[in-house]
Structure formats: C-alpha cells, structure tokens
Amino acid sequence: MEKQEQFAARLIGWYEKGHRDLPWRSAATAYEIWISEIMLQQTRAETVIPYYRRFLRLFPDVRSLAESRETDLLKAWEGLGYYSRARNLRRAAGIIMDEYGGQLPASVEKLRSLPGIGDYTAGAIASIAFGIPAPAVDGNFERVYCRFFGIEEEMDAGARRRLSQTAEGLVPKDRPGVFANAMMELGATICLPRSPKCAECPLCGSCRGRQRGDPEALPRKPEKKGQRVEQRCQMLVFGPEGVLVCQRQERLLQGLYVFPDKEGELTPEEMCAALEEAGISAAYEQMLGAARHVFTHIIWEMKIHALRLLAPVPAPEGAMWADAGALSALPMPTAVRAAKQLAIRRMGRG
C-alpha cells in the first residue's frame, strides 16, 4: 500500500512541476474534455491540437454538435481518421441533449453508456472533468504500471480486467484528474514503449522494471502461436580489465558482440564448467537479473549471472575484455541489452 501511495504522490509532484501545455489541459468544461479524449483515441496529441481547436470553434457546445449536419462534422474531422468517432460524438450529443439536459452526466456508468465511450474514456472524463476517483486505464497506464510494479503476467483480456480493478486503489481520492493526466504525460513523454527515459523519470528510484534492467520488456504481450520459448543462461564474467564479450560469427548476429551464454537453466557448477572449456577459470557470484526477448519465432527467457575471473588470462580468440566505456560502444544485439546494462551498472560501481 505504501508503494502505491508513493507512486501517486511522486507522479503528481512531477506533473505539477511542469508538463506539456496541451489546450485541453486548461479546458474548463466536461464537453471540451470529452472532445479531446475522443480525438486522442488512436491519435497523437500533436496531431490532435489543430483539429481540437477548429472543432471547438465550429461546435462550441453539446447543442451545436447535436444539431450539426453530418457532412459538416465529417469535414471538420477530415484527416483525423476513424470517422466513426465523429458520428458517435454526434449521436452521443443528441442523447445528452435529450436525457441529460445538455450536460454530460457526472457518472462513470452513464458516460460509459454513451456511443463511442468505453471504460478508459469514461474513467478519463469522470476523473478529469468531475473529480470522480475512477481509473482511466489505457496503454500508457498499463505500461507505466506493469514496469513500476514489475508485473510479469501476460496482458491478455483477463489480466487487463484485473489491472483495471487494481488500478482503482491507485487513484488518489482527492486528485483523480491530476493523477489521470500525470499518468498520460509520463507514458507519452518518459515511459516510452521502446526506449523509456528512466534517468528522467520521477519513479526511477523504486521502479521494479528499471531495477531488473529491461523495462522495455514489460508489459508482456500475449505470446503468438507457434513461438518457441527457450531458456538461456547469460554469463557475465568480470575480470580486472572488464567483462568478457565474444563476437558472433554466424549469419544471424554476425559481427555483433554477446556475453558467453548457453541454452538451458545452468547451475553455478555447470556455468563454471562451461567457461573452463573455453579456458576461463571463474567463480560464481550471483544472479543479477532476468530478461526476455521476443524474436519472430522464438522467445528467449534469460537469467543473467555474474561470475568472477579467478586468474587473469588473455581473452580467448574472438573475445575481448570490455570495460564500461568499451561495452557501451560495442555493437550488441537488442536481445542482450538488459545484460549489457546490468554489466555497465556493475562496472560503474567499481
């Protein structure tokens, strides 16, 4: 629970220190927030801004939208794509006029029943426009949450439902709207899908994904059929001149550097024996982390271990000892990025 409170407090503190100046952030009305949330579905904020401004000039309130001609509406939407969003807006505006006196209802369930409004959008409007502590779980939320709490579960439909329930407990009762905006902001600007900017992140100190060394592996997508899962053991051998890396010769990874690795889950004794075969005497130290990489037809589930070189030896043919600087500069496949980061971090500590 303590970690959950910390999570919300840090996030809000960071958001309030400064964030992107998006026009719907200063929006005063529920109508404007609704329009922005519908436009932002499947569409980037930078693309939405000019559409949002023009739309509000043409249709400044629920009534003008409900009474609009479909051709005018679609013209205003031209270029934004997913035109059913515009049609649903107009239908919903008609219902809001007929059933709610022209005001968006301040209720998650009632918002959810309007055309074009799903769980996420209902949660976002309810929290931002009405201060209702409802979760707004979209891809940004899912990514930040799974990384911060180190959720390893595959994000299928069932896992998403459970996440929505858990998310309710995360939303601070007194500041649900700021929290929703802060989650969106962090997911869109810092905790990016492929290359999260962890060093700039307010959650960095307690983030499990960051501690594991491979935050970009989370959230886990459901496995595609036909993919084989292979366990692999990555061995980081640290000596006085750095960590041992070997250059791959086979076609797939030709020219790239990797750490010594073996298929399977090896015991410490098996790792030492495998290294001995290559002329390296090492003692096992500890497991540093785990990582996962999805290739097209195969998934590597890797355990990353640290070993200490017992007697300094020249690197075997095709291999080298790399210190933190050299390692950062070497071309290495994405699959070993987590191991590389763990090695750099460890050598950085000396």
Ligand code: SF4
């Ligand atoms: S520390 Fe990195 S992975 Fe964790 S939440 Fe922040 S940006 Fe995302």
